Amino acid sequence: MIGYASRTGTRRNLDALRRAGWRLMVSARGSLRPERFRYALDNGAWTAFQRSEPFDVPAFDKAVARLGPGADWIVLPDIVAGGLASLRFSLDWLDTLRNRSSLRGARYMLTVQNGMEPGHIVSLAGPEVGIFVGGDTPWKLATMAAWARLAHERGGLCHVGRVNTARRIRLCAAAGADSFDGSGVSRFASALPRLDLARRQPDIEGWIAGRRP
Template sequence: MIGYASRTGTRRNLDALRRAGWRLMVSAKGPLRPERFRYALDNGAWTAFQRASRSTCPRSRRRFLCSGRGPTGSCCPTSWRAASLRCASLDWLDALRNRPELRDAQYLLAVQNGMEPPHVAAVVGPEIGIFVGGDTPWKLATMATWARLAHERGAICHVGRVNTARRIRLCAAAGADSFDGSGVSRFASALPPLDLARRQPDIEAWLAGQRP
């Protein structure tokens, strides 16, 4: 699986993340500083929702539209969270699809408590994957369903706010393609066990191939 860490300005942590092959999750609410990493954008709507802000959608859209590619020229996978399905799937998607600099982007539609596959099935496809948000119990209970839906439609499935080795292993078991968390951004010492959990399926597959 691909691991994304919340953006940090701490050099030691950035160096550790780069060596381990992680990417950054950059919030549209903060400075656009991907630190020469491959990165994804989170529009910050969940934070705005918690703060009862109504300005996130248009402000974040402007950030997406001016972000373009990363400074290394590598593909910038782009994700969004939105307060409503309409804001995400119609307004945002139409605007982003018209930007040539985002031609290679992978868009992710956030799902959260109360949503079910029929709510988004018509939108999900090779261009539009699924970002599993919501609270922790709902996320853990449903992420395998969302991963299955995404893969059936040729899309990817990403899980948000994953900060323990146990949850990383659960994401792998559910079939998620990637996840993000903030723990490794704050503490470099947290990276080794989390990175081991991230790579565990690959290690197990390699060992299985070595057995007679």
């Protein structure tokens, strides 16, 4: 699986992440410097939610203009804990971004969360629009395998947000996720070896289960 670390300016941590082959998750609400890493562009909605602020459209537009064309993918704006209202908000933004010539060929991730079901987005998922699994932790853990199956059936990617323990990384692997992001390795270089090992380990339990008669 691909691991994306929250962007950090700490040189020691950046060097460790680079050696381990991680990528960066750059937030529209943070410093727009990918530090010569491959990166994905987050929309900044989580930061706004934590601060009880509305979605920052100017910050997102600035980030997309500067970093969107080079990103692995762009997380479509969403409403944290917004359910189907978030889906409608994301789709409005998808239409907007598709009309920008600078983003021709860009890939997007649609955030799914509590209140959404695969049937709501089955016609949207595909090579251009992947699935970003958000929502609260119990919902995320219970549903991420279903979202990964849908993404892969439609030829798209599945990413799981806010994953900061080795156990959660292994659960993402078992669910079939293509990538995940977390802030732990950005803040604490000492956490990287353990989390990177979990990222690199195959889903042994899933492999064993698949070989049982």
